[in-house]
Amino acid sequence: MAAPVSVKDDQLTRLVALSPGSPGSGRVAGLVRRVCAQTLSLPPLPAEVAVDEPQSEAESVIAEFAEQFSADVSTITAEQRSRLFKVLGDGIFGVVVQMYIADFIPRVRAGLEALDVGAQYLSWTHAPVEWDHTTDPSDVVFNEFLPAVGSMRALDPVTSELVRLRGAAQHNCRLCKSVRESRALDAGGSETLYADIEDFEQSKLLDERAKAALRYADALIWTPSHLVADEVVEVRARFSEVEAVELTFDIMRNASNKVAVSLGGDAPRVSEGTETYLLDSDGQTVFS
Template sequence: MTSNLVSADIGLADHSIWRLPGQLCALRPDATQLLDRVNEHAWRTAEPALLELMRLRVACLIGNRAGEAARSPAARTGDLSEAKINDLPAYPTSTHFSPVERECLAFAEQFVMDVSGMTTAALDVLAHQLGRTELSDFVGALYAIEFTQRLQMVAQVLLAPVVEAAAAPAPTSAVADTAKSEPHLDLPMRKVLATYQDAVVRGQALDSVTTELVRLRCARTHRCRICQTLRLADAQAAGVDETMTAKIDFYERSDLPERFKVALRITDAFITRPDSLSETVAEQARSFFSSEQLAELCLDITKWSTQKINVALGTDGADRLPTNKAGVSFFGFDDAGRVAGFWAN
C-alpha cells in the first residue's frame, strides 16, 4: 500500500481555516505564530483532501459550526466534491469513500472522542495504509487540526469581550531566528510541534497551582500514563500535594477554591465540547483571571493535550520515570521551555 502522506503546495492552503482570534495573537504572538507553522507543516505533509475530510469530521464532533462551513482550497482536488462532504457522516458505508479514507476517519473519531480507547489493531491497520514511518506525522497533523479548532472556539468566547482584536506584534527575534534557521519542511512533525510547546511553556502569566491542576485534568481525561505520574515541581513548592490533586476528579463537589474550579470548567469544555462553554463560565473566568492569564490557560491546554499523540501511539508509558513511594515523579522546565529533567523527590 502506498503512503497517503505527500508534499503539498502550501500556497494552495487557506490560512483562514487555522487563523486564531486576533486578541489571542496580540497577547501571545510567539506561541500563536509557531502554531501557524505547525499547521503549515501539517498541510504540507498530509494528503490535503484526506486532511480536509478529517478537519471537517472533527469540526462536526466538537460542535464547530464555523469550521464545518469553511473549506480549504488545498483540499479541492480529485473527488472531494460537496456531495462527498455532505455524505461524510455516512462514511463507514458510503461508496464515496475509499478504504483508506474510512480507516483514517475512524481513527480520527476515536482520537477526538476517546483517545485512550485506541487499539493496537487500529494502529496496525493505519500503519499498513499510510506507512509505519509516516504514522507519527499523520497523528501529529490530526492533533493540529483538532486543537487549533478547539483553541479558536474557546479563545473567541473568553477573550473577545475583554481585548479588542489587534494585529499581532512582529515576532520576537527568537521566533524570527527559528523561522530562518530551521527549514521545518524537512523536520518531522514532533520537532515542529516541540517549538510550539516550548513557546507555550515560556508564558509567565498563570500561577503554577492553576497550571498543575489543569495539566492533571487533561492527563486524567486523556488517560496519559506518563502525565498522570508526573508532578510539576514548581506547583509542589507552591503547596500542591496529593490531597489537593485527588480533588481534581470531583472538583465541583470539592472544597477547591472557586478560581480553580473555573479553570477546570474551562478545561473540561475545551477538551470535550468547546461549544458547551457558556457565557456564564466565561464571565466567571474574567472575574478571576486577566486576559493574559486566560490566553495562557488556553494555550496551556493545547500544550498539555499533545499527550493525546503519545496515548494514540501507545508511547505514553511511565516505566522509565524515577518515582517515589507514592509512584510520583517530579519535573520542571528550563528557561527555554524544555523539560529540565525528572526526579523522585
C-alpha cells in the same frame, strides 16, 4: 541560558498552514481537518484540498482514527492502531500530529473567541493561507509551539498543574499522571490537593479560581462547541486577559498527550508513585 520565549502571534497561523507533501496532494490533511471538526461540531481549519468523504479503504481507516482521536482518545483500540499503521507505516506519527493540530486549534479558537481574548492569535481565521509543503508538523509542534507555551509565566504554576493533571486524567495519559511539576510543588501543590481534582466541584481545598480553570478545561476537552456562558464569564472575572490566554494554550499543550495515548506510547515514567520534573524557563521538560 537563552531568553524565555512565549507564543508568538503567528504561531497558530504557522501550524494551520502546514500541508505536508507536494502542492495539491494534501488529501490526508484535508480529510483529517474535516473529520476532527465535524466530530467537535466546530468550524474546520482551512484545508488546501477540500475532502468531503473518504475515497478509499485507507482513507476510511484514517477517518475512523481521527474521529475517535477527537471524540475520546482514551478509547482508541489496539485494532484501530494496527489498522492505521498498516495504512501509513512509518508515516503514522506525522499524520497523528496532523490530527492533533486539526483537533485542538478549533478548540482554542472557540475558547479565545468565547472569552473575547487573544484575537491576535486568530489572524488565520480571516487571512489567506500561505501553504507550507516542506516543514515537518511534528518539528513545529514539539520543538517550537509546545516549548513556547511551556515558557509562558503569567499563570501561576499550581493552576497550570491542576489543569495539566485534569487533562491527563480525561485523556487517560499514563505518563502524564505519573509525573509532577516541581515549580507547582514549591508553590503549594501537593498530593492532597491533587487528589481533589477528580471531584473538584465538591472540593474544600480548591478555591473558586482553580475550579473555574478546571471547568474551562473540561469544556474545551468535552464540549468546545457549547461553552457555557457562566463558565466563560467566571474565567474572565477570575483571570486577567493574559492569564486566560495562557490557560487556553496550556490546555492545548497538555492535550499533545493525545498523540502518545493514541499510539500507545504513554507508558508511565515510574511503576509506583510519581517522578518530579521541572518545566524550565525555555518551556523544556527537565527530569532530574
